[in-house]
Amino acid sequence: MGKGGARLLFAGVVLALAACTEGRTAGGGGHGAAGDYCAIGSASSLFLIDRTSVFDAQDRAVVMESLGTVMDRLGTGDRIVIATISDHYAKSQSLVNACKPGCPPSTGTLDGIIGSCSTMLAEADARAFTGNLAGALQGVIAGAEDAPGSDIVRTVAQWTKSPPGARDFSTVYVFSDMLENSDMLPYRTFRDGTPEESLATAARFEVLPNVPGGRVRIVGFGRGHGADRAPLPAELDLKFRKFWTDYFSAGGGSVTFEGAIRD
Secondary structure, three states: OOOOHHHHHHHHHHHHHHHHOOOOOEOOOOEEOOEEHHHOOOOEEEEEEEOOOOOOHHHHHHHHHHHHHHHHHOOOOOEEEEEEEOOOHHHOOEEEEEEOOOOOOOOHHHHHHHOOOOHHHHHHHHHHHHHHHHHHHHHHHHOOOOOOOEOHHHHHHHHHHOOHHHOOOOEEEEEOOOOOEOOOOOHHHHHHOOHHHHHHHHHHOOOOOOOOOOEEEEEOOOEOOOOOOOEOOHHHHHHHHHHHHHHHHHOOOEEEEEOOOOO
16 A cells, blocks of 8 residues: 555545444454564564543544654554653553554575465454454544643653563654643642753652653644643743653653644
C-alpha cells in the first residue's frame, strides 16, 4: 500500500467502528507463522492522548490525521503503544500495545523467523491489527472526559520509565493542550511560577521522563482549556513551551510543537 494509503484505510476503519462497535484493547506482540512480530522490529513509539478536554471538530480531525501518519510510519515488527492522559496518572488507560505484523526481508540473521513466516497469514494479521487498533480508539475519537485536572507530567514519566518490551521509546507523540493541572503541580502554580520552578517540582517528585535520544512531537498545544478553546496569551505560550522543552530535555529527548503529525 502506497504512502497515505494506510492512513486513509485506518481513518475509514476508525469511523466505521466508531458507529457500530465497542472499544477494546489491542494488546500483545502479535503471534502467527512468524512467531513474535515484536522480535522483528527495532522501533517503539508511544502516543499519548489527553482526554481531559472535550474534543471539538478540529481536535478530532488532527488526532485522526496524526494517528494515521503514525500508522504509515510503522515498520514491520515496530511497537506502537497508545494510552490516555487523565486527571491522575493512575487512571491512564492502555488502549494499544502491539507490534505491526509482517514478514521480514530475507537475511541470514533472521532465517529462523523467515522460514516460518507466511505472507498471507502476516497480511491477515496486519488487517486484524488495524481493525483492533481502530476499535480500541473509537471511544477516544468520539469524545473525551472534560475532567477537572490533567496529570500530564506523571503520566509521561510512568509510561516512559517502564516501556513495554523494555525498549525505550524512539518517538513519543503527545496529543494535548499541555496545560498541567495535577495535585503535584496545580494549574495556578504552573501558570504563575517559572518553568524552572515547575521543573524543580517534577525533579523533586522523581517524575522526569526517560526518553534518551528520543524525539518528542507535541500536537494540540496553544489552546486554552475553556469551552471556546481560545489561543493562549503569548507570554503563557512561551512559558509553557519552555517548561515542556526543558522537561523532555531533562529526560534526554528533543521536542517539536506541531499542528499535526504529517510526516
